[in-house]
Amino acid sequence: MLLRKKKPAELPSLEETAEDFTITDGEKYVDEIFESDMKISRSFVHPHLDEEEYEENYARAIKELLATGEHKFFVAIDGYNRYLGHVWVCLRTDTVDFVPVAYIFDIETLFPGRGIGSVLLERAEGWAREKGARKVSLRVELDNPALEWYKRRSYHERAIVLEKEL
Amino acid sequence: MLLRKKKPAELPSLEETAEDFTITDGEKYVDEIFESDMKISRSFVHPHLDEEEYEENYARAIKELLATGEHKFFVAIDGYNRYLGHVWVCLRTDTVDFVPVAYIFDIETLFPGRGIGSVLLERAEGWAREKGARKVSLRVELDNPALEWYKRRSYHERAIVLEKEL
Numbered sequence: 001m002l003l004r005k006k007k008p009a010e011l012p013s014l015e016e017t018a019e020d021f022t023i024t025d026g027e028k029y030v031d032e033i034f035e036s037d038m039k040i041s042r043s044f045v046h047p048h049l050d051e052e053e054y055e056e057n058y059a060r061a062i063k064e065l066l067a068t069g070e071h072k073f074f075v076a077i078d079g080y081n082r083y084l085g086h087v088w089v090c091l092r093t094d095t096v097d098f099v100p101v102a103y104i105f106d107i108e109t110l111f112p113g114r115g116i117g118s119v120l121l122e123r124a125e126g127w128a129r130e131k132g133a134r135k136v137s138l139r140v141e142l143d144n145p146a147l148e149w150y151k152r153r154s155y156h157e158r159a160i161v162l163e164k165e166l
Numbered sequence: 167m168l169l170r171k172k173k174p175a176e177l178p179s180l181e182e183t184a185e186d187f188t189i190t191d192g193e194k195y196v197d198e199i200f201e202s203d204m205k206i207s208r209s210f211v212h213p214h215l216d217e218e219e220y221e222e223n224y225a226r227a228i229k230e231l232l233a234t235g236e237h238k239f240f241v242a243i244d245g246y247n248r249y250l251g252h253v254w255v256c257l258r259t260d261t262v263d264f265v266p267v268a269y270i271f272d273i274e275t276l277f278p279g280r281g282i283g284s285v286l287l288e289r290a291e292g293w294a295r296e297k298g299a300r301k302v303s304l305r306v307e308l309d310n311p312a313l314e315w316y317k318r319r320s321y322h323e324r325a326i327v328l329e330k331e332l
Contacts, residue, residue, distance in 0.1 A: 045263050047300060057264035064258055068233045092230055095271075096307065097211050098223035102332075105261075129332045134213060136330045141262065142323060150328050157308060159327035164302045164320050166268075166295045 017078035018111045021085075023123050026073030032083045033073060034062060040108055044141055065105060068092060070131070074123045076109065076116045085109030087120040091131050096159070102128030104138040121153065183244035184277045187251075189289050192239030198249045199239060200228060206274055210307055231271060234258060236297070240289045242275065242282045251275030253286040257297050262325070268294030270304040287319065 011017075026033060038058050045054070069092040076084040087107040094101035104124060109116040125136055139161060140147045177183075192199060204224050211220070235258040242250040253273040260267035270290060275282040291302055305327060306313045 041262075041264075047263055047265055049264060054264055057259050057266075061259040061261050061264055064234050065261060068230050093223050093227040095227050095231060096207075096305075097213055098207075098215060098220055098227055099213055100223075125330070125332065133332055135332055138328055139262075139325045140328055141325045147326060147328075153330070155328040155330045157326050158329040159305045159307045160313060160323050161303060161305055161325040161327065162313075162316050162321040163304075163324040164291070164322070166291065166299055166301055 011080055011082075014078065014082060014084065014110060017080065017082070018084050018114060018116070020079055021076045021114075021116055021119075023074050023076055023119055026075035026086050026088075029075045029077075029083055029086065030073060033075070033086045033088070036083070036086070036110070037106055037108060044144070065090070069103075072124070072127055074120055074127075076120055084111065085116045085120060087124045089124040089128060089136075091128065091133060094135070094137065097135070099134040100132050102131070102133040102136045104136060117149070118153070177246055177248075180244065180248060180250065180276065183246065183248070184250050184280060184282070186245055187242045187280075187282055187285075189240050189242055189285055192241035192252050192254075195241045195243075195249055195252065196239060199241070199252045199254070202249070202252070202276070203272055203274060210310070231256070235269075238290070238293050240286055240293075242286060250277065251282045251286060253290045255290040255294060255302075257294065257299060260301070260303065263301070265300040266298050268297070268299040268302045270302060283315070284319070 038055070041058070042054065049057070069090040071088070071090050073086060073088050075086045078084055085108055088105045090103045090105055092101060092103060102124065104121070107117055107120055109120070128136055138150070140150060204221070207224070208220065215223070235256040237254070237256050239252060239254050241252045244250055251274055254271040256269045256271055258267060258269060268290065273283055273286055275286070294302055304316070306316060
């Protein structure tokens with residue numbers, strides 16, 4: 001006689017549980033953070049890159065970013081400790097104002113429009129303030145609608161990133 | 167009897183000799199480069215900083231920039247090997263396009279309007295191309311008239327740097 005294997009209790013979907021999120025330290029979630037970011041960042045890439053080249057260069061870029069400054073991650077999680085979003089903030093010396101600055105390298109949520117991003121941003125700003133940062137700085141692509149989202153949260157334009165293909 | 171000390175031959179002014187400039191490797195000139203840049207960069211600083219704080223933070227910011235990537239300096243010099251201007255370029259992995267990118271961290275000349283900056287920029291671009299960079303990227307402050315200068319040299323806007331004071 002075959003014993004039926006007990007089916008694990010099914011968890012409610014992330015979509016449902018995301019309503020009740022909390023913010024916590026993100027260091028234990030870095031693998032999930034970069035896995036999620038690598039997928040999302042793909043859509044902002046302009047030049048043609050095959051998958052292998054993209055993954056190699058993605059890993060190299062992250063390593064270069066991590067090489068300097070003090071880094072901090074926060075994640076939004078649901079009641080089952082499942083990843084819902086993150087913010088990555090880095091404390092350095094600003095190269096224009098020459099004060100301690102917190103660069104927001106990345107802020108993402110699986111479910112936009114539910115306030116997760118706002119709370120993550122506030123948490124990153126709070127951490128930066130405690131660490132002595134005088135300002136927060138970040139880069140937004142021209143084709144990214146997040147520009148208006150930041151402006152509603154008191155961010156103002158300071159500089160332009162210019163490029164030329166070689 | 168007192169011997170008259172021979173007066174050293176006086177060199178023509180930089181203003182004159184700058185007409186006949188050449189470009190060369192800048193590594194031997196880094197002290198002069200940063201001395202000049204520290205003065206010029208002061209005018210772009212927004213927050214109040216006393217002199218000591220500025221100099222400390224300037225040194226820290228430069229150290230942080232030098233910690234990652236492959237760096238190259240070129241200088242413009244006159245016929246007496248005197249400094250007239252420089253460009254600082256750094257090869258990294260782009261954090262948005264994930265291709266090798268050359269960041270122009272700094273380009274300055276003592277005598278604007280004589281073509282020194284253009285030739286320095288071309289030299290930096292040439293170096294970057296040889297090194298395999300797919301693009302050149304740089305940041306221009308909103309209140310810096312250099313924005314138009316770059317646009318005339320085929321640079322286009324890619325992103326906005328946003329800030330918020332803490």
